[in-house]
Amino acid sequence: MHTEECSAIGDSDVCNPAIDEDYHALAQLIARVGIVCGKPLTHECDCDKCPEGKPELCFDSLIEIGREIMVRMLEHFHREDDLMKALPRNRSTREHCAAHRREHVYFSTRYNQSVAPINVHHPVTGLRTVDTFISDWIRSHILEYDVKLASLLKTESLRQ
Numbered sequence: 001m002h003t004e005e006c007s008a009i010g011d012s013d014v015c016n017p018a019i020d021e022d023y024h025a026l027a028q029l030i031a032r033v034g035i036v037c038g039k040p041l042t043h044e045c046d047c048d049k050c051p052e053g054k055p056e057l058c059f060d061s062l063i064e065i066g067r068e069i070m071v072r073m074l075e076h077f078h079r080e081d082d083l084m085k086a087l088p089r090n091r092s093t094r095e096h097c098a099a100h101r102r103e104h105v106y107f108s109t110r111y112n113q114s115v116a117p118i119n120v121h122h123p124v125t126g127l128r129t130v131d132t133f134i135s136d137w138i139r140s141h142i143l144e145y146d147v148k149l150a151s152l153l154k155t156e157s158l159r160q
């Protein structure tokens, strides 16, 4: 299946089995972020209006999910790093790999920034930053860099 066809199937499928498996696991974590609060993450959503004990429960869930996202993210970056090492070295792959690795460092930093506001008294703030982080990762990183990596791997496999 071509990358274009695969992208049309789902927001995160890049048509590489290893990468796609990671994304499906991440998609489940994203879905869990979406149900932590039980209300849409609008600006009106305010933990001060929640029943006693609810913010602490949300906080515990968000901390657990945040840890899983971090573990999955780092595993995924390592996996992609190994895939990049397997590419033939030419100008196109060198440029892609250098930019792709810089993006992984950038998203690791972004992850730390997104979990920093997680607060036991007002977890919705952290929920919003984690939610934004994941959306940005999917929109700007997966669609721009991971799709390109899958395409380079596919081209290489066809040459062999």
Ligand SMILES: [Fe+2]
Pocket (backbone or CB within 6 Å): 080, 100, 104, 141, 145, 146
């Ligand atoms: Fe990547």
